[in-house]
Amino acid sequence: NPSDFVKIVEVGPRDGLQNEKTIVPLETKISLIERLSTTGLRVIEAGSFVAPKWVPQMADSTSILTHLSRSPPPAPKDVSVSYPFLVPNLKGLESALTPSNPASEISIFASASEGFSQKNLNCSIDESFKRFAPVVQQALASGVKVRGYVSMVIACPYSGETPPEKVVEVTKRLLDMGCYEVSLGDTTGVGNPYSIDVLMKALVDAGVPVEKLACHFHDTYGQAIVNCMVGLANGVRVFDSSVAGLGGCPYAKGATGNVATEDLVYFLHSVGMTTGVDLEKVSEVGAWISKAIGRKNNSKVGPALLAK
Numbered sequence: 510n511p512s513d514f515v516k517i518v519e520v521g522p523r524d525g526l527q528n529e530k531t532i533v534p535l536e537t538k539i540s541l542i543e544r545l546s547t548t549g550l551r552v553i554e555a556g557s558f559v560a561p562k563w564v565p566q567m568a569d570s571t572s573i574l575t576h577l578s579r580s581p582p583p584a585p586k587d588v589s590v591s592y593p594f595l596v597p598n599l600k601g602l603e604s605a606l607t608p609s610n611p612a613s614e615i616s617i618f619a620s621a622s623e624g625f626s627q628k629n630l631n632c633s634i635d636e637s638f639k640r641f642a643p644v645v646q647q648a649l650a651s652g653v654k655v656r657g658y659v660s661m662v663i664a665c666p667y668s669g670e671t672p673p674e675k676v677v678e679v680t681k682r683l684l685d686m687g688c689y690e691v692s693l694g695d696t697t698g699v700g701n702p703y704s705i706d707v708l709m710k711a712l713v714d715a716g717v718p719v720e721k722l723a724c725h726f727h728d729t730y731g732q733a734i735v736n737c738m739v740g741l742a743n744g745v746r747v748f749d750s751s752v753a754g755l756g757g758c759p760y761a762k763g764a765t766g767n768v769a770t771e772d773l774v775y776f777l778h779s780v781g782m783t784t785g786v787d788l789e790k791v792s793e794v795g796a797w798i799s800k801a802i803g804r805k806n807n808s809k810v811g812p813a814l815l816a817k
């Protein structure tokens with residue numbers, strides 16, 4: 510039954526690492542991506558082509574893309590893995606589409622709040638769309654898939670509560686532009702089952718196809734799993750997560766990591782969904798990366814499972 514299948518978008522190598530103060534060595538990043546590739550994950554966000562002055566941790570994304578193209582990581586039989594990169598403007602697209610080894614997929618990222626758009630992209634929401642238009646056009650013309658993000662879908666530390674209508678508007682603009690999927694970012698993890706339900710219903714009532722939506726929930730307040738449950742109940746079948754719950758956004762005060770991939774997979778399997786992800790393998794990757802970068806493992810399931 511296809512409606513039982515949930516696609517997990519692993520964002521650890523990008524969202525998980527972008528906020529690390531100490532530069533994570535390129536070999537560690539590549540090893541993380543390679544290890545994740547063996548777990549059955551279908552999508553692994555691998556880096557971002559943003560201004561290195563803004564996010565120094567992602568400055569080696571060209572080396573990552575080159576490596577992935579020259580030596581594709583081993584994936585399980587019959588699984589093909591996509592490695593998207595974040596792109597904010599045409600300069601980023603140029604790096605993503607190097608003639609020798611272009612990325613097969615990119616993500617553009619918009620905000621539902623003006624305050625965060627200014628902090629994260631240094632421009633208004635409207636200006637960001639003016640920048641995205643040629644990026645999407647050129648990417649699609651080159652056969653590159655484009656995913657869209659909307660940040661601050663519940664509330665924003667700079668602008669306050671986000672009206673669901675604003676999320677609907679930005680989501681529709683991204684889809685109309687040609688994004689094949691839009692990921693709804695609760696960037697600072699302030700959503701609760703009620704506010705997420707209101708948002709999901711506003712999107713569906715406005716005619717946004719639920720098949721084109723993904724949930725991208727940060728776990729700052731420990732609500733990410735229960736919020737994913739609400740997304741699932743509303744028909745969402747794509748969820749973003751980060752191994753060991755790594756991460757945070759450098760331009761969102763107080764934002765910590767995404768829901769841990771291990772916890773998400775455990776939850777989904779326990780309610781009868783399939784993901785194709787090997788929970789034990791991904792738990793081992795979570796333990797390894799936490800140790801490698803000297804971070805507490807923020808997954809509950811991973812350490813519990815490995816302790817058995």
Ligand code: HMG
Nearest residue numbers: 558559560563597600601629630631658660661694696758
């Ligand atoms: P700006 O300063 O207004 O841009 O930043 P600019 O065009 O004036 O350029 C300034 C400098 O950056 C120039 O260099 C450019 O060449 C360079 P200089 O001449 O000073 O040496 N530059 C670039 N370099 C490499 N790649 C590029 C690029 N663009 C400009 N693509 C800009 C505007 C958009 C570039 C900047 O604001 C930026 O990079 N922002 C990205 C911030 C970011 O990465 N945030 C985290 C990801 S979003 C997120 O985490 C949320 C998400 O997870 C969902 C959720 O949780 O809600 C997706």
Ligand code: MG
Nearest residue numbers: 524694696758
């Ligand atoms: Mg995020």
